[in-house]
Amino acid sequence: MTQIKKDTSLRKAILQAAVTGKLISTVVEPASAVVEPAETTIETGRQLLDRIIEERNKKLLEETKRNHTDLQISTKSAGKKSDLRSKSQICVTKKELPPITEEEIPFEIPENWCWCRWGELSDSIQYGYNAPAKESGRIKMVRITDIQNGKVEWENVPFCEISDEDVITYKLRKNDILFARTGGTVGKSFLVDExxxxxxxxxxxxxxxxxxxxxxxxxxxxxxxxxLYWDQLKNGTIATAQPNCNGQTLSKMIVPLPPLAVQNAIVSKLEQVLPLVDAYENAVLQKELLKGALKDNVKKAILQEAVQGKLVPQIAGEGSAKDLLAEIKKNHTDLQISTKSAGKKSVTKKELPPITEDEIPFEIPENWCWCRLGDLIYNNGQKTPDKKFSYIDIGSIDNINQKLNEKENLILPEKAPSRARKIVKKGDIIYSTVRPYLHNMCIIDKDFSEDPIASTGFAVMSCCDAIYNKFLFYYLLSPTFDNYANDTENAKGVAYPAINDDKLYKGLVPLPPLAEQKRIVAAIEQLLPLCEKLGA
Known part of the structure; x- marks a missing residue:
């Protein structure tokens, strides 16, 4: 089934309106209704910024006097480093931030707002504590992975060994904002709200x-x-195998700063609106999931009814599948003399075990019979490419529609992947034996500009003359065979479960007469387009 993601476009639009000053009126009345006229003018964003900078500088000056040192210069006395030097090693140095240029400003903001840099607003931008995670201890250490959906999953947070002095330095406090600076989660943030x-x-x-x-x-x-934040983060992120964004990049980000009263009003409005947006987005997502699940379940039901002989009636004059299977096995016996040389038809030389009652998953019509997949197919062998060829690997298949991609992957023989070995012909079924639950399978239904060769990650199945390839293909997609191929006894491995050819070819197939196979396929292909409309 296609993976469906939540549509967050409405949330993004509302947040954009918030930071551009369009969510609420920029004129916010004072809290008290009874005020003097002079008190009705609220502080502007510029005045607020100047006050933040002035008061922070005052604090820094007092701290400098109190500690007899400068925050950016290490003490050289007695060859020791002061406590403040230790702090400066974990904080982003208060470097002079560049002025904001016209080219940097992405949109207009209200007159009583102002543009500033993140570092002008922050008292500190500090890197976290490096220590191994412990299962038990006294102090918990919050990691990136512990922050999920805007919350810390405290039951999963490990402990760490840390001195009392460092606890004071790194202790999380209410209203701290954490920011993930590396890896796939770079930019994710968390507000400590308790x-x-x-x-x-x-x-x-x-x-x-x-x-x-x-x-x-x-x-x-x-x-x-x-x-605005994510755009600046993208521009400032260092693109390596592990993307990362440092404190200086964060410090230089530009921020639209409203007056404090306007900030409070924006937050108040968002606290009213965003829960409704979440409910709406979740409802839309649930609807899409239900539509997708309905379409998927109806498709499975159609295929299952088909392979159990319930989709079309049986016609006595079409003969018995047992006679059909006997003819197929006779032809297979003739093919047993095939060689391993390239281009020759080949069937498995291993004797397939007889079918037991315990294996049979459901009842089938009287003129059908059970057989094993290996009874019905052969393959075209393998070869090492010796000329330019069209390579079919897992990525060549659209596994939503079970079709080959239009674009060919043409490769010269000297650049051939080691897995490029299996010869395929038009009409063959190719079935990925790695992660079979992904349904990377299709019928080779087109001509190629160069001879096609498939990866050894596929089982290549050419159908015997009495087998309609589309019937077998739909059976391989059915819940019955899907369950067999993905059973833990058959598909080994955790991250990349795979079923080997021997197990695959031992899978059971319910076999109808050839004429009924074709009628079943016709019925399936009438119904599946109707099924697709369920998800529209």
Missing amino acids: ELKDAVFAGYLIRTQYDFEKLNPKYMKLFMESQ
């Missing part, structure tokens, strides 16, 4: 702290969900 006991944050996270009497922490967090 007072925590004995928890620090791990090395692949960055913590940002603010004066939250002057900034609404929820506004800062919503900015980290906006498209």
Whole structure:
């Protein structure tokens, strides 16, 4: 079934409206209804920014005087490093941030807002604590993987060994914002919205702290969900095998800063609206999932009815499948003398075991019979490519529609993958024996510009003359055979379960007479397009 993702376009649009000043009126009334006229003017974003910077600089100056040192210069006295030097090694240095240029500004904001850089708003941008995770201990250490759906899954958070002094430095506090700085989750953020006991944050996270009497922490967090944030993150991310974004990149991000009263109003509005958006998105997702599940289940039901002889009536004059199977086995016996040389028809030389009553999964019509897959097919052998060829690998198949991709993968013999060995002909069924639940299978139904060769990851099945390849193909897609191929006794392996050819060819097939096979396929191909409309 096609994987369906939640449509978050409405959420993104609302967040965009929030950070551009279009979600609410930019004129926010003071909290008190009885005020003097002079008090009705709220502080602008620029005034707020100036006050944040001024008061932070005042604190830094007081701290400098108190510790007799500068935050950016290590002490050289007695060859020792001061406590503040230790802190400076884990914090992003307060470097002079560049002015914001016109080219950087992506959209207009209200007059009483202002543009600023993240580093101008933050008191600190700090890297996490590096230590091995422990199963038990005194202090928990939050990692990237512990943050799921905007929450910390505390039952999964490990412990770490850490000194009391470092606990003070790395302890998580209410209103801290954590930011994942590396790997596939780079940019994911988390707002600490509760007072925590004995928890620090791990090395692949960055913590940002603010004066939250002057900034609404929820506004800062919503900015980290906006498209503006993600666009800047993408531009500043170092593209390596493990993408990462450092503290300096975060510090230089531009942020639209509204007055505090406007921040509070935006957050209040979003707290009303976003739960409704979540409910709407979940309802749409559930509807799409139900439609997809319905289509998938109806398709399975059609195929299952077909292979049990319930989709079309049996006609006595079409003969018996037992006679048909006897003729097929006689032809197979003649093919046993095949050689291993390329291009020759080949059938398995292993004797297939007789079918027992315990193996039979359901009853079939009287003129049908049970047989094994290996009784009905042969293959065209293998060869090492000696000229330019059209390579069919797993990626060559559209496994939603069970069709070959239109584009051919043409390869010169000297560049042939080691798995390019199996000869295929038009009309053959190819079936991926690796992860068979993905249904990477199709009928070779077109001509190629160069001779096709398939990967050894496929079982290649050419049908005997009395077998309609489309009937066998639909049976291989049916729930009965799907369950057989993916049974843990048959498909070995965890990450990449695979069924080998011997197991595959021992699979049972319910065999109708040839004329009925064709009638069944015609009925299936009438019904499946109707099934597709269920998901429209």
